[in-house]
Amino acid sequence: SGGGGGEEVWVTGVVDEMRLNDNGKVGIHELKTRGKPSLPSAAQQRCTHLQLMLYKTLWDQLVLTGVCAADVARVHRVSLTSPFGEDFQRQVRQAASLATTLEDLARDTSEALSFCTQIDPIFTVQYEHQPRAVGGQAAAARMVGSVTVRHDEALLQSRVQGSLEFWLGARAPHSVEIQEGWKCNYCPYSAECTVRPLDPRAAKLRESARASERASERAREARPPSPRAAQVQASRHGTPPHPTHTTPPHP
Numbered sequence: 001s002g003g004g005g006g007e008e009v010w011v012t013g014v015v016d017e018m019r020l021n022d023n024g025k026v027g028i029h030e031l032k033t034r035g036k037p038s039l040p041s042a043a044q045q046r047c048t049h050l051q052l053m054l055y056k057t058l059w060d061q062l063v064l065t066g067v068c069a070a071d072v073a074r075v076h077r078v079s080l081t082s083p084f085g086e087d088f089q090r091q092v093r094q095a096a097s098l099a100t101t102l103e104d105l106a107r108d109t110s111e112a113l114s115f116c117t118q119i120d121p122i123f124t125v126q127y128e129h130q131p132r133a134v135g136g137q138a139a140a141a142r143m144v145g146s147v148t149v150r151h152d153e154a155l156l157q158s159r160v161q162g163s164l165e166f167w168l169g170a171r172a173p174h175s176v177e178i179q180e181g182w183k184c185n186y187c188p189y190s191a192e193c194t195v196r197p198l199d200p201r202a203a204k205l206r207e208s209a210r211a212s213e214r215a216s217e218r219a220r221e222a223r224p225p226s227p228r229a230a231q232v233q234a235s236r237h238g239t240p241p242h243p244t245h246t247t248p249p250h251p
Contacts, residue, residue: 009167010075015055025120026059028052037129039145043179048125049149053156056119063118066110069103078102121151 021027030052034040040048073080080103084092092099099105126146131139165171176183184190 009164010071011054011058013051013055013058015059021120023120025117027120028055028123030123030125032125032127033130033141034127034144035130035132037142037144039127039147041179041182043177044182045125045147045149049123049152050156050159052123052125052149053151053153054160056121056123056151057156060118062110063113063116066113067106069106072106073102119151123149123151125149 015028016031017029019027019029030048032040032048039045069080072078079101081101083089083100084102084105089100092105097105097108099108124146125148127144128141129144130141133139166173184193187193
């Protein structure tokens with residue numbers, strides 16, 4: 001995946017399902033499983049939209065330019081010309097290829113891709129609710145709804161360029177936005193992150209703590225001072241304190 005300045009990073013992904021649409025183009029159909037019986041927030045849907053646009057870009061590049069065997073060998077640190085093992089060669093045969101090396105397999109794959117169409121720019125996302133298992137038995141999933149989104153090249157390039165700037169060391173990381181605080185739940189560094197308070201739930205906890213502090217402060221201000229505190233306060237202002245009476249002990 002290339003950036004605006006010609007930078008490249010290795011990107012991989014697994015598409016849930018690809019279908020041949022009625023218009024003759026290959027379509028992407030994504031299935032998302034949810035723990036709640038509702039559609040996700042707009043911020044979560046944007047992440048899925050970006051994911052599908054990346055799939056289209058990667059697939060279209062493969063259709064137009066084929067598989068670069070040299071890049072695959074460099075990234076995975078394998079030989080272009082060393083023969084495959086017997087087990088892998090049997091898998092390659094099942095894919096109707098006689099390739100015995102990475103170089104041969106990249107050539108055969110590129111030839112097969114040249115007969116494919118580019119991805120349809122309209123994607124379909126289906127959301128399915130998967131209830132928690134009860135008594136060790138999984139409950140039946142239920143379809144929540146589906147959303148149709150369209151490829152937006154300008155939006156994709158903007159997001160990709162911003163990400164590349166971080167991964168290539170050109171900018172510092174940005175703190176997560178309030179509406180995307182749910183991402184912190186999946187971050188392995190959330191426990192030690194200094195910007196996790198932007199999580200909406202953490203913000204609610206902070207507001208609750210501030211409200212408790214304000215209530216405690218009001219309670220302290222409304223509480224009458226103790227006799228000892230009144231004497232100290234009076235002595236500071238030069239006012240003689242009220243006399244106190246004590247009962248002498250019995251002989």
